[in-house]
Amino acid sequence: MRYLFTLILGGFCLMPAYTDEGMWLLNEPPKERLKEKYGFDLTEPWLEHARLASVRFNNGGSGSFVSPTGLIITNHHIGSDALSKLSTPKRNLLKEGFYAPTMADELKCEDLELNVLQDITDVTERVNNSLKDTPPAGAAAARRSVMAAIEKESLEKTGLRSDVVTLYQGGAYHLYRYKKFTDVRLVFAPESGIAGFGGDVDNFEFPRFNLDICFFRAYENDKPTTPKHFLKFSPDGPKEGDLVFVTGHPGTTNRLETTAKLEHRRDQTLPYTLARLRAMEAALLQYSERGPEQRRQASTDLHRVANARKAFSGQYQGLLDSATLRTKNTAEYNLSVTAAKLPEGKEMNDKYLKAIATVREVQAVYKSIEKEHNLIETSTAFSSPLFSIARTIVRLVEEQPKSNGERLREYRDSNLESLKLELFSPAPIYADLERAKLTASLTFLAEQLSVNHPVVKVALEGASPAKAADELMKTKLFDVAERKKLLEGGKEALRKSDDPMILLALILDTHARAVRKKFEEQVEEPERQAYGELAKVRFAVLGRTVAPDATLTLRLAYGVVKGYEAEGKQIPYATTFGGLFEKADRQEHKEPFDLPKRWLDGQSKVDPAAPFNFASTADTIGGNSGSPVLNRAGEFIGINFDRNRHGLVRNFVYTDVQARHISVHSKGILEALKLYDCPALLKELGK
Incomplete structure (x- = not known):
C-alpha cells in the first residue's frame, strides 16, 4: 500500500483537485468541481x-427520512443501542429482529434524540472580534463565552437546538440549528446474523454481505411527523460508474493537522x-x-469497542508508514513556498512558520x-455509565x-435538554456488566498512571480494582428517581x-x-490559534477549494460506483444474494457466517443475481454510518455502513486507488424484505 501515500494530502494540495475528495459543507458545496x-x-x-431529509442520531450515526410519515432508515449497528435497551432476557431484539406491523406496535426509544439541520450561519467574524485585545491566557474563556452567547440567543429566538461548530481547527x-425529535419509535430490524454477517472477521473488508439496516419513526405530539422532504426509495439502485452522493455526519478526520x-x-x-480498547x-x-x-447484555458494547479497535x-x-509523514512534511513546505510569493507573502509566511x-x-x-486527561476527564473515564451519570x-x-x-x-443552555434526556433515561444498566467494565477500567487506570x-x-482506596468496583456498585444511581432527587437537592443533597x-x-x-x-x-x-493562522494561509493560497476536517456535522461527499484491484484480483463493485449463500456454505454456516433460519428457509424466494x-x-469516515446514498435525482439508492481496510487511512489522506x-x-x-x-x-417504501 506504500504507493497510496505518495499522493499529496488533499488539505495541502497546491493544484486543482480532480479526485472525489471532500466532506463538503452544505453552505460551501463543490459546485464547480461537480460541473467540471x-x-x-x-x-x-x-x-x-x-x-432536510438527512438525520443525525445522538449516538454518533446518520440516517434519513424515506417516507412522508416520518419513517427513518439507519444502520442496524446504529440502532443496536436502542435494540439492546428495548430487549429483555426473554426477547432479544438484536438477535431475533423486530417488526411492528402497525404504528401502534412500534416501540418507543426512551433516550434517542434525532437532529435535522435547518440552517447554517457563518459567525466567524463575531467570534474572532470577541477575541480582539484579549490576552492569550484569556482567549479560551472569551471564545467559550461568545460561542455560548450565540447559541443561547439562537435557542431563545428560534427554539431550535443551536451549536456553534469550530471548522478548520x-x-x-x-x-x-437543528430541529430535534425525542419521540422516536422502532419499526423494523433484521436479525443480527444477517445485519452483521461475517462479524469482526469481515469488518472493514469487501466483498461484504450485510443487511445493515434499521427503521425508526419520528413522532411529534404523539403523531408521526410529516416531513416535507424525504428520499424516494429507488427500486433499481446504482450501477457501476454511476455518480453518487452521501449526506451524513462524519465524525473526525485529521487531514489538516500538521506533521508534528x-x-x-x-x-x-x-x-x-x-491499549485501552484492547483491555x-x-x-x-x-x-x-x-x-x-x-452475551446479550455485552453485545452492543463489544461491537462498538471491537469496531473502534480495528479502525484505530x-x-x-497508516501513520507507521514513513511515506505518510514525508508527504505531509513536503506539502507543508510547498504551501509555505507558495504563500511567500503572494503580495503580503513574507509576513504571511512568517506567521505560517510560527504557527507550525x-x-x-x-x-x-x-x-x-494526555493520559491523565483521557483517563480522568474525557467521556471514556472509567468506561462506566454510572460514573458518567454521577459526574x-x-x-x-x-x-x-x-x-x-x-x-x-457541555452544560451550556443550548445543550441542557439533550443532556437531561440522557441523564434521566430509564434504559437498563446491568449491574454485573457494569461491575466488569468498572473493574477493567480501574485496572487500566492503575496500569497507566x-x-x-x-x-x-482515591479510586482504589488501597483495595484491588475488583473490590473497589464492588464498593462502587452499592450506588443508588440505577434508579432514575434517585438521580432526579440528587439534582433537585443541589449542593446540600450532594x-x-x-x-x-x-x-x-x-x-x-x-x-x-x-x-x-x-x-x-x-x-x-494554542493549537486553535495556530491552526487559525494556518487556515488563513490556506485560504489565501487555495481559497475554499479544501473541505474542513470532519466535525460530526452534516456534510456532502460524492464519488462513483466502482470496483478495484487487490492482491492481483479484480473486486467487482457489488456483491449478490447468490454470493451471500455461497459464502455461508463455504464457511459451513459457522459463526459469524451462520445465517438466520428465515434466510436459509427462504433462499428460493430471492433473486440470486440481485445486488x-x-x-x-x-x-x-466513522460517523457516516447510516448515511443515505443518493443519485443525481436525489433518490435513495443505498445506505452507507462501512469502509474497506484500504479506506482506514482516509483519516489522514484521501485515496481512491x-x-x-x-x-x-x-x-x-x-x-431482502421479501x-x-x-x-x-x-x-411505505413505495414497493
Whole structure:
C-alpha cells in the first residue's frame, strides 16, 4: 500500500483537485468541481432536499427520512443501542429482529434524540472580534463565552437546538440549528446474523454481505411527523460508474493537522487508545462467555469497542508508514513556498512558520498530561455509565448557577435538554456488566498512571480494582428517581450523600477540572490559534477549494460506483444474494457466517443475481454510518455502513486507488424484505 501515500494530502494540495475528495459543507458545496468533472449541476433545491431529509442520531450515526410519515432508515449497528435497551432476557431484539406491523406496535426509544439541520450561519467574524485585545491566557474563556452567547440567543429566538461548530481547527465558526425529535419509535430490524454477517472477521473488508439496516419513526405530539422532504426509495439502485452522493455526519478526520500533530498521534495517542480498547474488549469477551444473557447484555458494547479497535489499528498502520509523514512534511513546505510569493507573502509566511512551530511545541505539553486527561476527564473515564451519570449530576449542580458563558461547554443552555434526556433515561444498566467494565477500567487506570498516583489512590482506596468496583456498585444511581432527587437537592443533597459513585465523582472533580483547564489553556487554545493562522494561509493560497476536517456535522461527499484491484484480483463493485449463500456454505454456516433460519428457509424466494452491497469512491469516515446514498435525482439508492481496510487511512489522506465506502444497495434492501412479513413497510417504501 506504500504507493497510496505518495499522493499529496488533499488539505495541502497546491493544484486543482480532480479526485472525489471532500466532506463538503452544505453552505460551501463543490459546485464547480461537480460541473467540471461530472457535468452535474448541484442546485440549491437539491441541497435543501438532501439537508432536510438527512438525520443525525445522538449516538454518533446518520440516517434519513424515506417516507412522508416520518419513517427513518439507519444502520442496524446504529440502532443496536436502542435494540439492546428495548430487549429483555426473554426477547432479544438484536438477535431475533423486530417488526411492528402497525404504528401502534412500534416501540418507543426512551433516550434517542434525532437532529435535522435547518440552517447554517457563518459567525466567524463575531467570534474572532470577541477575541480582539484579549490576552492569550484569556482567549479560551472569551471564545467559550461568545460561542455560548450565540447559541443561547439562537435557542431563545428560534427554539431550535443551536451549536456553534469550530471548522478548520479554528479557521472558521458556523452556527448550526437543528430541529430535534425525542419521540422516536422502532419499526423494523433484521436479525443480527444477517445485519452483521461475517462479524469482526469481515469488518472493514469487501466483498461484504450485510443487511445493515434499521427503521425508526419520528413522532411529534404523539403523531408521526410529516416531513416535507424525504428520499424516494429507488427500486433499481446504482450501477457501476454511476455518480453518487452521501449526506451524513462524519465524525473526525485529521487531514489538516500538521506533521508534528500526526507524529504525536502515532507516538502517543494511538498506542494509548489501542491499549485501552484492547483491555476493554478482553473484559467484554470474558463477560460474554459467562452465558447467553451476559452475551446479550455485552453485545452492543463489544461491537462498538471491537469496531473502534480495528479502525484505530488501521489508522496506526497508516501513520507507521514513513511515506505518510514525508508527504505531509513536503506539502507543508510547498504551501509555505507558495504563500511567500503572494503580495503580503513574507509576513504571511512568517506567521505560517510560527504557527507550525507552535503546534510542535504544544505537543510536549500535551504529552505530559494526555493520559491523565483521557483517563480522568474525557467521556471514556472509567468506561462506566454510572460514573458518567454521577459526574453529570455533580457538574450540573456546580455549573447551572453560573452564567451561560462561564460554564463548561457541555452544560451550556443550548445543550441542557439533550443532556437531561440522557441523564434521566430509564434504559437498563446491568449491574454485573457494569461491575466488569468498572473493574477493567480501574485496572487500566492503575496500569497507566501507577498505583501511587493520587487519582488511583482515591479510586482504589488501597483495595484491588475488583473490590473497589464492588464498593462502587452499592450506588443508588440505577434508579432514575434517585438521580432526579440528587439534582433537585443541589449542593446540600450532594453534601449529605453517601452514595459511593457520587462521592468518587465529587472527590475526583477538582483534579479532573484542573487537568481539563490545563488542556484547554495550554494545548487546545494554542493549537486553535495556530491552526487559525494556518487556515488563513490556506485560504489565501487555495481559497475554499479544501473541505474542513470532519466535525460530526452534516456534510456532502460524492464519488462513483466502482470496483478495484487487490492482491492481483479484480473486486467487482457489488456483491449478490447468490454470493451471500455461497459464502455461508463455504464457511459451513459457522459463526459469524451462520445465517438466520428465515434466510436459509427462504433462499428460493430471492433473486440470486440481485445486488446486495456495493462500493464507491465517495469520501466517508466513522460517523457516516447510516448515511443515505443518493443519485443525481436525489433518490435513495443505498445506505452507507462501512469502509474497506484500504479506506482506514482516509483519516489522514484521501485515496481512491483501493479505498472504498460500502453500502447496502436499495434494490438489495427491497429484495431482502421479501423474506419478512412486512407488507406495510414495503408499501411505505413505495414497493
